[in-house]
Amino acid sequence: MIPRPALLSDLAGSYELTAGATVSGDLVDAVRRALPLLDLRPGDAGEIDVRRDPALGEEAYRLTVGSRGVEIVAGGPAGAFYAAQSLHQLLPAASYRFSTGTSWPVPGVRIEDAPRFAWRGLHLDVARHFFPKREILRLLDLMAMHKLNRLHLHLVDDQGWRVESRAYPLLHEVSSHRPRTATNYWREPDTYDDLPHGGYYTLDDLAEIGAYARARCVTVVPEIDVPGHASAILAAYPSLGATGERYDVLDRWGISSAILSPLPPTVEFLTTIFDELIGALGETPYVHIGGDEVVLDHWGESAEIIAYRDSLGLATSNDLQAWFLRRLADALAERGARAVVWDEAFVSGGLREDTVVMPWRGMGVGRRAAAAGHDVVATPVFPLYFDYAEAASADEPMAIGDAVTVSDVAAFDPAPDSWTEEERARVLGVQAQLWTERVPDARTVDYRLWPRACALAEVGWTGPADGFEGRLEEHLGRLDALGVEYRPLAGPHPWQRRRPHRPGVVRVSEVMARIDGMTHDAESTRPSV
Incomplete structure (x- = not known):
């Protein structure tokens, strides 16, 4: 990944993420803006769940991928946006091309991240x-x-x-x-x-x-x-x-x-x-x-x-x-x-x-x-x-x-x-x-x-x-x-x-x-x- 996250740990399991997947939670719009090629859709119970944690810095986030889906915890919209960028980099390079109805395996990971400089x-x-x-x-x-x-x-x-x-x-x-x-x-x-x-x-x-x-x-x-x-x-x-x-x-x-x-x-x-x-x-x-x-x-x-x-x-x-x-x-x-x-x-x-x-x-x-x-x-x-x-x-x-x-x-x-x-x-x-x-x-x-x-x-x-x-x-x-x-x-x-x-x-x-x-x-x- 570029830039390299502050902490990245591999977890067991993976998740199959499909174009058109649902995203739910506090900062849905920031995640959707970060992943336009995935055509994410808002929903009540999303495959990608986003929560806000005021204890984190505005640009900080935690990203967890497991067999049940993707969880993002972010300090603010910027943190959610950057978490989604990191999620995208976990997918194959082909996910950066426009396509429809495609799915990609996401490896199980836990990322804790925040920028060194503002x-x-x-x-x-x-x-x-x-x-x-x-x-x-x-x-x-x-x-x-x-x-x-x-x-x-x-x-x-x-x-x-x-x-x-x-x-x-x-x-x-x-x-x-x-x-x-x-x-x-x-x-x-x-x-x-x-x-x-x-x-x-x-x-x-x-x-x-x-x-x-x-x-x-x-x-x-x-x-x-x-x-x-x-x-x-x-x-x-x-x-x-x-x-x-x-x-x-x-x-x-x-x-x-x-x-x-x-x-x-x-x-x-x-x-x-x-x-x-x-x-x-x-x-x-x-x-x-x-x-x-x-x-x-x-x-x-x-x-x-x-x-x-x-x-x-x-x-x-x-x-x-x-x-x-x-x-x-x-x-x-x-x-x-x-x-x-x-x-x-x-x-x-x-x-x-x-x-x-x-x-x-x-x-x-x-x-x-x-x-x-x-x-x-x-x-x-x-x-x-x-x-x-x-x-x-x-x-x-x-x-x-x-x-x-x-x-x-x-x-x-x-x-x-x-x-x-x-x-x-x-x-x-x-x-x-x-x-x-x-x-x-x-x-x-x-x-x-x-x-x-x-x-x-x-x-x-x-x-x-x-x-x-x-x-x-x-x-x-x-x-x-x-x-x-x-x-x-x-x-x-x-x-x-x-x-x-x-x-x-x-x-x-x-x-x-x-x-x-x-x-x-x-x-x-x-x-x-």
């Missing part, structure tokens, strides 16, 4: 390449199967804005598309495909995505990355920028000097966007506001911004950025949401105490954030940037660099023993990032995410464990049944190679050495862009 996330960059709603819904199904419960959507960057705004309609009318896209390898002269690229989610799409996610015990975390990465925003509303200059939606990769103004009209603009996002998604306990890779030069060159900074009693542009992000975090708190930031924002200082920090530049800065009292979600480049190739081989499709392997992910510990007990307690969980500069379509998303996201699920739910590779080989049959175009453990299929990777262009070890000790300044670069 935050078990996947990040998908839909700004660099857009993926339509159907792909997001499919990803949510795959996340639910693996007990992953946070979907972080990177909705805006220099290369595109991806959500409808009724208050600022030029965002989706102008900023959601670009005339062409760079296709070159890292550090080569720019070459382009000359094909328009774009798309955006309507607010109705977001409402559907939010509801679909909640039904699968997943929380959507939207990201509006500010004040940098602002080319797309300033293509539509240049007056929001530090210079008033109009930018084009960027068609190449890398960092732009485009930066939003920190003046009150920008704060008003962003709080309006937050209202639209939160109103569409529904329950939105977290909103990511970025704060990374900001080139502050234009702030230091603007007399109006300098005067505003001085009026606030701030000494530097870094201080002003910290004030700006805290102002946005305050606005989110007023709306019942916590701000999430990348680690540069922590290094700048001045964050609200309840701001969650994602240390992409390594767990050293993550430990500093935890020691300072911030909750942390582990997101380091190594081994959680899935835009890196899985092997240093020309057989791999084009990637930012090499290599992050399944084994690297499976061995990762988000809260190592070398940290103090107080620091480990600040680790909310773990999240992998898929930046999509070199991920042009949904088939490549499958290839990059799976099976590395299977290892991520194990780390987030159980922690590093022995025997993962053997269980993964069996688990791949389930992915086959679901039509997931994952990377085979032996290497890509011929049709998955596409434009070949160039080994050694960028190595993770070199990237980690470069960003070790990196501080927040205009020279900071994230290696995935």
Whole structure:
């Protein structure tokens, strides 16, 4: 099973579970949502009996299978949902295919289970390449199967804005598309495909995505990355920028000097966007506001911004950025949401105490954030940037660099023993990032995410464990049944190679050495862009 349960004991006997079986008890809807292919039916005396036990945690459960049927005891709807996912994994891989009137033997077992971490996330960059709603819904199904419960959507960057705004309609009318896209390898002269690229989610799409996610015990975390990465925003509303200059939606990769103004009209603009996002998604306990890779030069060159900074009693542009992000975090708190930031924002200082920090530049800065009292979600480049190739081989499709392997992910510990007990307690969980500069379509998303996201699920739910590779080989049959175009453990299929990777262009070890000790300044670069 993936992720591995905390405790699994074999019992004598088994049970024959039939499609269309009855389920009864306290949390019937959660179990039925988890097992749509089994077409379970509610009944007074079910073959699957579900009871609620408030003494268990919300995501905890006990699952018992014997000759008389299946019993689930759960702390809440999420626990019942995850128990049903574990029950499904006790069935043959064929049960993940649609069929009617089929029955499967379920071995006798007793499982007692609860997650190690509350935050078990996947990040998908839909700004660099857009993926339509159907792909997001499919990803949510795959996340639910693996007990992953946070979907972080990177909705805006220099290369595109991806959500409808009724208050600022030029965002989706102008900023959601670009005339062409760079296709070159890292550090080569720019070459382009000359094909328009774009798309955006309507607010109705977001409402559907939010509801679909909640039904699968997943929380959507939207990201509006500010004040940098602002080319797309300033293509539509240049007056929001530090210079008033109009930018084009960027068609190449890398960092732009485009930066939003920190003046009150920008704060008003962003709080309006937050209202639209939160109103569409529904329950939105977290909103990511970025704060990374900001080139502050234009702030230091603007007399109006300098005067505003001085009026606030701030000494530097870094201080002003910290004030700006805290102002946005305050606005989110007023709306019942916590701000999430990348680690540069922590290094700048001045964050609200309840701001969650994602240390992409390594767990050293993550430990500093935890020691300072911030909750942390582990997101380091190594081994959680899935835009890196899985092997240093020309057989791999084009990637930012090499290599992050399944084994690297499976061995990762988000809260190592070398940290103090107080620091480990600040680790909310773990999240992998898929930046999509070199991920042009949904088939490549499958290839990059799976099976590395299977290892991520194990780390987030159980922690590093022995025997993962053997269980993964069996688990791949389930992915086959679901039509997931994952990377085979032996290497890509011929049709998955596409434009070949160039080994050694960028190595993770070199990237980690470069960003070790990196501080927040205009020279900071994230290696995935």
